[in-house]
Amino acid sequence: MYQSFDVATRPEQGPPRLQALRERLQREELDGFLVPRADAHQGEYVAAGDERLAWLTGFTGSAGFCAVLRDIAGVFVDGRYRTQVKQQVSDVFTPVHWPEVQLADWLKAQLPTGGRVGFDPWLHSASQMQSLTKALTAHGIEFVQSDNLVDRIWQDQPAPPMQPVMAQPLEYAGLSSAEKTASLAEGLRNAGHNAAVITLPDSIMWLLNIRGSDIAHNPVAHGFAILHSDARVDLFMAAEKLADVTGQLGSDVTVHPPETFLAVVAALSEDEAATVAVDLASLPQIVADQLGDSLVAAGDPCALPKARKCAAEIEGSAAAHLRDGVAVVETLAWLDAQTPGSVSEIDVVKHLETERRKDPNLRDISFETISGTGPNGAIIHYRVSEDSNSVLEDGHLLVLDSGGQYLDGTTDITRTLAIGTPPPAAQQAYTRVLQGMIAMSRLRWPKGLAGRDIEAVGRMPLWLVGQDFNHGLGHGVGAFLSVHEGPQRLSRAGTVPLDPGMILSNEPGYYREGAFGIRIENLLVVEPASALDTADPERDMLSWRTLTYAPLDRRLIVADMLTKAERDWLNAYHAAVLAKIGPNVTDAALRWLDAATAPL
Numbered sequence: 001m002y003q004s005f006d007v008a009t010r011p012e013q014g015p016p017r018l019q020a021l022r023e024r025l026q027r028e029e030l031d032g033f034l035v036p037r038a039d040a041h042q043g044e045y046v047a048a049g050d051e052r053l054a055w056l057t058g059f060t061g062s063a064g065f066c067a068v069l070r071d072i073a074g075v076f077v078d079g080r081y082r083t084q085v086k087q088q089v090s091d092v093f094t095p096v097h098w099p100e101v102q103l104a105d106w107l108k109a110q111l112p113t114g115g116r117v118g119f120d121p122w123l124h125s126a127s128q129m130q131s132l133t134k135a136l137t138a139h140g141i142e143f144v145q146s147d148n149l150v151d152r153i154w155q156d157q158p159a160p161p162m163q164p165v166m167a168q169p170l171e172y173a174g175l176s177s178a179e180k181t182a183s184l185a186e187g188l189r190n191a192g193h194n195a196a197v198i199t200l201p202d203s204i205m206w207l208l209n210i211r212g213s214d215i216a217h218n219p220v221a222h223g224f225a226i227l228h229s230d231a232r233v234d235l236f237m238a239a240e241k242l243a244d245v246t247g248q249l250g251s252d253v254t255v256h257p258p259e260t261f262l263a264v265v266a267a268l269s270e271d272e273a274a275t276v277a278v279d280l281a282s283l284p285q286i287v288a289d290q291l292g293d294s295l296v297a298a299g300d301p302c303a304l305p306k307a308r309k310c311a312a313e314i315e316g317s318a319a320a321h322l323r324d325g326v327a328v329v330e331t332l333a334w335l336d337a338q339t340p341g342s343v344s345e346i347d348v349v350k351h352l353e354t355e356r357r358k359d360p361n362l363r364d365i366s367f368e369t370i371s372g373t374g375p376n377g378a379i380i381h382y383r384v385s386e387d388s389n390s391v392l393e394d395g396h397l398l399v400l401d402s403g404g405q406y407l408d409g410t411t412d413i414t415r416t417l418a419i420g421t422p423p424p425a426a427q428q429a430y431t432r433v434l435q436g437m438i439a440m441s442r443l444r445w446p447k448g449l450a451g452r453d454i455e456a457v458g459r460m461p462l463w464l465v466g467q468d469f470n471h472g473l474g475h476g477v478g479a480f481l482s483v484h485e486g487p488q489r490l491s492r493a494g495t496v497p498l499d500p501g502m503i504l505s506n507e508p509g510y511y512r513e514g515a516f517g518i519r520i521e522n523l524l525v526v527e528p529a530s531a532l533d534t535a536d537p538e539r540d541m542l543s544w545r546t547l548t549y550a551p552l553d554r555r556l557i558v559a560d561m562l563t564k565a566e567r568d569w570l571n572a573y574h575a576a577v578l579a580k581i582g583p584n585v586t587d588a589a590l591r592w593l594d595a596a597t598a599p600l
Helices: 011-028 052-057 079-088 103-110 126-139 149-153 177-191 201-208 258-268 285-294 303-307 311-336 345-356 374-378 424-441 451-458 564-584 587-596
Strands: 032-036 065-069 073-077 094-097 115-119 141-145 195-198 224-228 233-236 253-256 276-278 295-297 362-365 370-373 397-402 404-406 413-418 444-446 474-476 485-490 503-506 509-512 516-519 522-528 541-546
Touching (some): 011 032, 011 052, 011 065, 011 149, 032 052, 065 103, 073 079, 073 103, 079 094, 103 126, 126 141, 126 285, 177 195, 177 201, 177 303, 195 201, 201 224, 201 233, 201 303, 224 258, 233 258, 253 258, 258 285, 276 285, 285 295, 303 485, 311 345, 311 404, 311 413, 311 522, 311 564, 311 587, 345 362, 345 370, 345 397, 370 374, 374 397, 374 509, 374 516, 397 516, 413 424, 413 516, 424 451, 424 503, 424 509, 424 516, 424 522, 424 541, 424 564, 451 474, 485 503
Parallel strands (some): 032 115, 073 094, 115 141, 195 276, 276 295
Antiparallel strands (some): 032 065, 065 073, 195 224, 224 233, 362 404, 370 397, 397 413, 444 541, 474 485, 474 503, 509 516, 522 541
């Protein structure tokens, strides 16, 4: 299987590891050391050897960090992980609500007379260190660059991944690598920049039309790149990874050993007139140091073009979603035929992956499937293990959040399902979550608005009764790339205007700790809104096209709570699910689907 159910960490491992790290602090005459989730590429998902935060603390979430001081170790997590962190870390660590509590403020309180805090300059971005230094220099707290102290005590640390890279066919990419580099190089010239440093692996994969497997469930390979204004590309990646794509890269791409990256970057700054574009949010501090005054904060040049999918990428993603919908429907039909109490969370994960594997275009799942029933469903990013595996019992809900990595697209879908007879409180909450999902799906908005301007639409039904959820309404999704893709976001932090071609999730939820969780998720693509017969056009408007097709559990819907417009949308959506997915499922699944999509 692509997914493992092993127990990744245990709380009791934390205390001796923390003690060993504190002994290192004393030897280095440091008062603290920062342990981020990130790797040198600042990606959300990291390779096994970069799981320093999980190894030290036991916390396995995809975002967070630890600040280890001599007498306190704060584990900073956002609202998605408040329940999870309490279960995973020992009491020698102190959970800190972040971003409500900022690291700078916490350090001021914990080090009132100042101190020396070490950090690995490969693992912290230039923007992070600028902010911290500005906030704390006057307070007497000094940040000291250091080699990684966690690496010194992690004796069985896995080696860096060396998986082979493969070409992404033009039929799926839509544009050749030469076309992409030429367009971006023109942008550099127009802005007066000599080059751009690219550190995000998914940007490099997109630019060069290649894919890798250095990180589980993410088709990326570790490396760095420099794009020059004449469209040349210096690629810093282990040569053994590239053996199968040497001809694909083209004559304008020069491959260098990764260990030469800093020296080549430093050479860029030797010309005092040169300017080098960077994304401060993903550029390691050590690389910023090498660039010096040549550095210009201009963003990752690949970010927006990658987010604005071309026609081939959109249609590939749409096709992948329809095939993925078949696997989901077959699984839901199978699950509905099981007796409550006879199936476990792991059983559901295994069945769904088996269905997905029937598609020859599947290359991986897009993240570890979240299959959480009862109280486990209230853990937003729950990971089922052999220890936590629970049986699906009558009266429980099941949150099933999953996706696939197909050659032509990346999928991400969540359905919340009733096991037996659901409690009324859960039905009411589910209906409000559904109303939020429908409201966003139906939305038309003026071009130029960002995610933060519209995401409240998906929360309003919950807000009206004093409820909410501690995660964004939606994230960007790549095209056979990262399932979490920036810079587009449907959240309060989403400042980038939404443009046609961007794919985002629409996933409101509700979580009652100790009882149940609810989340519903479809993927949507931004497109120009159709013309209206009832008004003269005054502004360019955008809307959504739905990519995800699978039924929503009618047993959890309180039909009387829906407006006519909401009911009409749901019935139309279910009719489309039946029409698009029905012809490709088994006879048994079709009979189930016909009932599951019956009009309300």
